[in-house]
Amino acid sequence: MTTSAIRVRGLRKAYAGVTAVSGLDLDVAHGEVFALLGPNGAGKTTTVEILEGYRRRDAGEVSVLGADPARPDAGWRARIGIVLQSSGGHDELTVQELVHHFAGYYPGARDPDDVIAAVGLDEKRATRARHLSGGQRRRLDVALGILGNPELLFLDEPTTGFDPEARREFWALITSLADGGTTIVLTTHYLDEAEQLAGRVGVIAGGRIVALDTPDRLGGRDHDLAVVRWSEDGRQRTERTAEPTALVAQLAGRLGGEVPGLIVSRATLEDVYLRLIGQPEQTLEVVS
Amino acid sequence: MSTAVSPARIAMSRASLETRSYFRERDSVIFSFLFPVIMLGIFAVVFGGEDVGPSSGAPVDFAQYFLPGMVASGIMLVSFQTLAISLAIEREDGTLKRLRGTPMPPVSYFLGKVGMILVVGLSQIALLLAVAAVAFGVELPTEPSKWLTFAWCYVLGTAGGAVLGIAYSSVPRSAKSASAVVVGPLLVLQFISGVFFVFNDLPSWLQNVASVFPLKWLAQGMRSVFLPDRLETLEVSASWQHGPTALILSLWLIAGLVICVRTFRWQRRDDG
Ligand SMILES: Nc1ncnc2c1ncn2[C@@H]1O[C@H](COP(=O)(O)OP(=O)(O)OP(=O)(O)O)[C@@H](O)[C@H]1O
Numbered sequence: 001m002t003t004s005a006i007r008v009r010g011l012r013k014a015y016a017g018v019t020a021v022s023g024l025d026l027d028v029a030h031g032e033v034f035a036l037l038g039p040n041g042a043g044k045t046t047t048v049e050i051l052e053g054y055r056r057r058d059a060g061e062v063s064v065l066g067a068d069p070a071r072p073d074a075g076w077r078a079r080i081g082i083v084l085q086s087s088g089g090h091d092e093l094t095v096q097e098l099v100h101h102f103a104g105y106y107p108g109a110r111d112p113d114d115v116i117a118a119v120g121l122d123e124k125r126a127t128r129a130r131h132l133s134g135g136q137r138r139r140l141d142v143a144l145g146i147l148g149n150p151e152l153l154f155l156d157e158p159t160t161g162f163d164p165e166a167r168r169e170f171w172a173l174i175t176s177l178a179d180g181g182t183t184i185v186l187t188t189h190y191l192d193e194a195e196q197l198a199g200r201v202g203v204i205a206g207g208r209i210v211a212l213d214t215p216d217r218l219g220g221r222d223h224d225l226a227v228v229r230w231s232e233d234g235r236q237r238t239e240r241t242a243e244p245t246a247l248v249a250q251l252a253g254r255l256g257g258e259v260p261g262l263i264v265s266r267a268t269l270e271d272v273y274l275r276l277i278g279q280p281e282q283t284l285e286v287v288s
Numbered sequence: 289m290s291t292a293v294s295p296a297r298i299a300m301s302r303a304s305l306e307t308r309s310y311f312r313e314r315d316s317v318i319f320s321f322l323f324p325v326i327m328l329g330i331f332a333v334v335f336g337g338e339d340v341g342p343s344s345g346a347p348v349d350f351a352q353y354f355l356p357g358m359v360a361s362g363i364m365l366v367s368f369q370t371l372a373i374s375l376a377i378e379r380e381d382g383t384l385k386r387l388r389g390t391p392m393p394p395v396s397y398f399l400g401k402v403g404m405i406l407v408v409g410l411s412q413i414a415l416l417l418a419v420a421a422v423a424f425g426v427e428l429p430t431e432p433s434k435w436l437t438f439a440w441c442y443v444l445g446t447a448g449g450a451v452l453g454i455a456y457s458s459v460p461r462s463a464k465s466a467s468a469v470v471v472g473p474l475l476v477l478q479f480i481s482g483v484f485f486v487f488n489d490l491p492s493w494l495q496n497v498a499s500v501f502p503l504k505w506l507a508q509g510m511r512s513v514f515l516p517d518r519l520e521t522l523e524v525s526a527s528w529q530h531g532p533t534a535l536i537l538s539l540w541l542i543a544g545l546v547i548c549v550r551t552f553r554w555q556r557r558d559d560g
């Protein structure tokens with residue numbers, strides 16, 4: 001019995017000579033929500049699909065729920081939920097038919113009607129998969145992924161194509177699954193999504209993890225200087241400081257109460273992320 | 289709702305799901321149901337009035353003579369061609385990949401396909417026989433023994449065609465190339481297996497080539513069902529050869545099963 005839900009050491013994978021994952025280490029604890037961030041082609045899908053048992057690795061040790069995913073069996077599969085980055089098929093069947101049918105694959109399936117409601121497809125029950133919109137299809141993918149009441153749920157860019165409201169609903173759904181003890185590994189390009197959902201974030205670039213921490217500490221974000229902006233003498237002033245509270249108090253004294261145009265900010269997760277993957281920060285210059 | 293998962297029940301559920309899916313694709317249903325009927329119609333019209341018969345005894349007309357061939361090739365089209373093409377598509381569009389991520393037993397998937405094919409195949413044959421009887425006045429057999437022969441030929445032929453189709457679906461490199469890779473060879477096979485000609489009229493080396501493949505035997509088995517016994521003398525060996533037919537169809541079924549089990553892929557070749 002391992003203590004972590006997922007344990008990866010020295011994972012490597014190349015496609016026809018092109019390296020996709022080069023020496024990746026990762027631990028995900030039971031009950032944790034872990035987000036994998038990284039630019040297009042960083043190796044997220046490759047990594048996740050190796051963990052799901054879909055792709056073969058070239059080297060490294062991998063254990064997922066105590067088993068090697070390269071030799072999956074039905075019992076192991078029943079404990080895992082998968083939402084692939086792209087999936088399709090079963091076009092002629094309705095939402096209702098598909099969800100009820102897939103429920104029959106799992107010994108401890110959730111109630112199919114509850115799952116349909118949970119992903120917000122109640123009104124589309126009788127619609128064939130072929131006629132769902134892009135975002136609705138994605139919701140169906142999520143429904144089929146959580147249907148088996150998995151111990152461990154993989155979500156590869158689950159909210160691509162969701163409207164903002166659907167994304168909030170999805171976050172609420174994932175949060176309730178996590179509260180129920182489900183271990184969740186998701187990849188996303190939405191930094192707010194990672195910040196909202198994940199207990200820990202890993203940034204992957206060039207096939208290895210380049211940073212790994214909680215969203216508010218990632219890349220030394222918590223030690224970053226705060227940025228204080230205000231207007232004085234008709235000019236925009238900016239100062240970086242480790243003690244923003246003291247600065248604001250001092251400003252309040254000097255300017256006699258309310259500080260005009262006061263903004264106190266810290267680097268967003270996006271700033272830190274862009275710095276980590278080697279892109280220049282942009283947001284600090286934008287505010288006027 | 290914690291229930292034990294039984295492969296047999298999942299197979300039934302998949303068969304019903306697959307059958308529903310199949311019949312919802314209207315255009316494909318209409319064409320594959322009408323094709324054998326139209327072929328039979330063409331033969332009846334083009335060769336109308338010509339007869340096939342033994343040197344002694346009454347001949348039968350062409351519509352009747354070609355009916356068993358159409359039944360046999362219908363079975364191959366429904367089983368082999370439908371599955372080879374649809375599985376190539378399911379492999380490409382991610383249907384198979386998604387299923388592989390669930391604990392669904394693979395055997396349930398295959399049995400579900402076979403179940404769907406058995407239903408579709410029987411409905412196609414029923415339509416073909418009905419049209420042959422009503423529109424072309426073909427007399428259908430009434431002896432139970434003939435229908436018994438039909439039953440085992442149908443089951444062996446369909447099941448064999450199904451597993452071979454599943455195995456063959458890995459040959460096309462993509463869904464786009466699937467119909468070309470599947471339809472061509474099958475069409476050639478139909479020509480050399482005595483579906484469109486009197487098998488006897490083929491050169492003997494072609495007869496030998498065709499005898500390796502199941503369609504020739506299936507067509508011969510169906511002739512023994514739908515033609516009067518006095519035409520038995522027209523066969524190359526002057527016999528319906530039920531024994532060899534059962535043997536060769538079974539061998540292909542077993543070979544197909546083995547190939548399926550050993551080579552079946554749930555993902556595209558480049559995805560893994
Ligand atoms: N099946 C494949 N065959 C060949 N190369 C592949 C294959 N899958 C991925 N790659 C390559 O491996 C690298 C990593 O791809 P991967 O799909 O893991 O990236 P990703 O992080 O998921 O990207 P995205 O954010 O765009 O989904 C890329 O350079 C990609 O071109």
Ligand SMILES: [Mg+2]
Pocket residue numbers: 044045046085156
């Ligand atoms: Mg990806």
